[in-house]
Amino acid sequence: MTDASDAGDDRAIVITGICGRLGRRLTRLLHREARVIGLDRRAFPDRPRDIEHHEIDLRSKRAQDIFRSGEVRALVHLGVMHNPRDSAEEHHAWNVVAFQHLLEYAERYKVPKVILLSSANVYGPRPDNAQFLHEEAPLLGAGPFSEIRDLVGLDMCAQSYLWRYPETEAVILRPSHILGTVHNAPSNYLRLKLVPTLLGFDPMMQVVHQDDVVWALRAALAPGVRGIFNIGGPPPVPLSRALQLLERSVLKVPHSVARVAVDRLFRWRVTDFPAPELDFIRYVCMVDDARARAVFGYRPQHALLETLRAVDEERWQ
Secondary structure (H helix, E strand, C coil): CCCCCCCCCCCEEEEECCCCHHHHHHHHHHCCCCEEEEEECCCCCCCCCCCEEEECCCCCHHHHHHHHCCCEEEEEECCCCCCCCCCHHHHHHHHHHHHHHHHHHHHHCCCCEEEEECCHHHHCCCCCCCCCECCCCCCCCCCCCHHHHHHHHHHHHHHHHHHHCCCCEEEEEEECEEECCCCCHHHHHHHCCEEEEECCCCCEECEEEHHHHHHHHHHHCCCCCCEEEEECCCCCEEHHHHHHHCCCEEEEECHHHHHHHHHHHHHCCCCCCCHHHHHHHCCCCCECCHHHHHHHCCCCCCCHHHHHHHHHCCCCC
């Protein structure tokens, strides 16, 4: 596989959402082999000295100026808002509208590579899902809360860009549940000391270590990689087995009771889990990553127990 640094090309890789946990990990890998520019509304005070960081809104004119120079060889979009308490309007403006602006800049200023970190959640957890979903499966994850709707919207924007501009190497990565120091719903759920599960449901769970996702992002930067790719992890296990391996205490709750309770706790700001997310511990949503393995040699490097225990890491590795 061609090295992601693409030796001899001194144009920059632009990373949005660079201040998030995955963005920082990817940056600390890439800055050794390529020029990196970060775009994020948040500060990045401990960034490596050779990182150029712009603390700006992606929708601003200043963001367009980064691309206008013509010195951008790749855009890696990680800047997806995941706060379930923000309004649907704010989510849409920051996620979908901002990404559309980025795609316009990429097309206007001829950026040869565009990568979106999407999610396997776009397929949706459903009782009629196949055991392993391929990239052609319909995106049925848009539910009653804005986070999944926006993920589907972003993914569809990237797909449209992929087909409209065949001269651009557009890549969409759809990883299964990412575990690690990231503050996402799967990791936060598995960090609970007393973990609620749904009585009568024990779905197979597919998880992937955050560093395997970072590896996949780097691999997707290689010249010639283009298309949609699922990203899996170690072999899936039932939810109950994953909790046993983490030595968590379990509270089994009927689904009807859990839904009412979680909805109230969310409204009272006791929990950050919206009730629709209960479907992820009720139904299966696993992906087939054969395409990523065949095209750019993806192989998860972290075993199941190591991946699960990554949620308890409280410092950078």
